[in-house]
Amino acid sequence: MLGVVRSLNRLECVTETLRAALNALASAAPEWLRMHADPAWVERYDRRASDYDVPQGEAKRRAHAEQIGRDGHQLLAAITAPGAPTWLREIPAVELLRQVWLQNFCLVDKALPAGPEAGEPGEAARLVQWRTNQEGLAPSLLMAASPYDPEVHYAKKRSTTWIGYKVHLTETCDEGGPHLITHVETTPAPVVDRDALEDFHEALEAKGLLPDTHLVDAGYVAADQLVASRKKGVRLLGPAPKDYQWQGQSGEGFTVQDFLLDWAREVATCPAGHQSKSWGPDYHQGRTAFKVRFSTTDCRPCPLKPQCTRSGRRLLTLRPREEHETLEAAREREAQPTFSKEYQQRAGIEGTISAGVRTLHLRRSRYIGLAKTHLQHVLTAAAMNLIRLGAWFAGTPLARTRQSAFTGLMTLPISA
Ligand code: SF4
Structure with missing residues (x-):
């Protein structure tokens, strides 16, 4: 799910982070900032990063990024200099600036050209360098993606990329009863599905709602999760990881x-x-x-x-x-005809997600930060449960999975 903030590329993110720190300091320590800010920064950071033309060509873009890097380092050096008020370092936008600068820039010692006298060695200078994969970048779970919501992170799933969070819903699918959401888990976007499974099993157990069988998407099924679930008394049922050799x-x-x-x-x-x-x-x-x-x-x-x-x-x-043995057993179970019949019951959760997105705007967070976004998800799930209970008491049958007219025709039994 998308964060409430705009998606920024890495260059825009560092520029906006410096802008956010300057704006925070302008409110919190205006006199200090007037004494330490470079007047040229007004021109460079007055407007949003997206309002400036980024120079064309890799070398020019890199020089542009490194100019921003030097400005940020200059500001951080002034904040951490002896005599500067220590509380400046505790301003959240300043702390984020320090973090974003560590993630996106590195300091390298470079020898300056040799002096005028022959044989005189050049002095070493410390230069701010734009980080690339060569110098190493932090994993996306740690890398800040926006100064306006430090808890959103960049994620990629197949061809889809986004910055924000992930929501995991668990619901009942018993025949004859209303399908109710029993747990909502919100994680940072880069957390892979299977790594979140243990948390929601623990939460369901604490609520006394741990299922005997948990039907899940392929992303949640891994050998270690099959074993961990079984130890909790849960039969994890989903497509097992394939053998890609x-x-x-x-x-x-x-x-x-x-x-x-x-x-x-x-x-x-x-x-x-x-x-x-x-x-x-x-x-x-x-x-x-x-x-x-x-x-x-x-x-x-x-x-x-x-x-x-x-x-x-x-x-x-x-x-x-x-x-090994659990995974092999899961692969064998998947080959049985009973597997697809039992697994069909999971189709309802796709309808739940679709209804959440279309009716209750689950796709986009309304709030800044993971905690508030999770609260939004819990309230959305509660609203969906109320809608479902209302429909169930009114005797409204569950909607069937939609089928195209062609598929419907072709799956009809042929009469003699
Ligand atoms: S001898 Fe080697 S190549 Fe032949 S079946 Fe055994 S493991 Fe495979």
């Missing part, structure tokens, strides 16, 4: 399911009957895993090698046993 994608290669795993002895046996050469711990994507290697002596001459590996020998990456 070429062996699984081609449909003809040997996937990990084709290997016999002896976890107790830490030995894997391949489809050709050979045993692994080593089985050792590894740290894969922040999670403990195992690397299981086969021998090149076995793999190179193996007639099954084209189905197994494109390198000299086969390497398997395994999750911890409990996660």
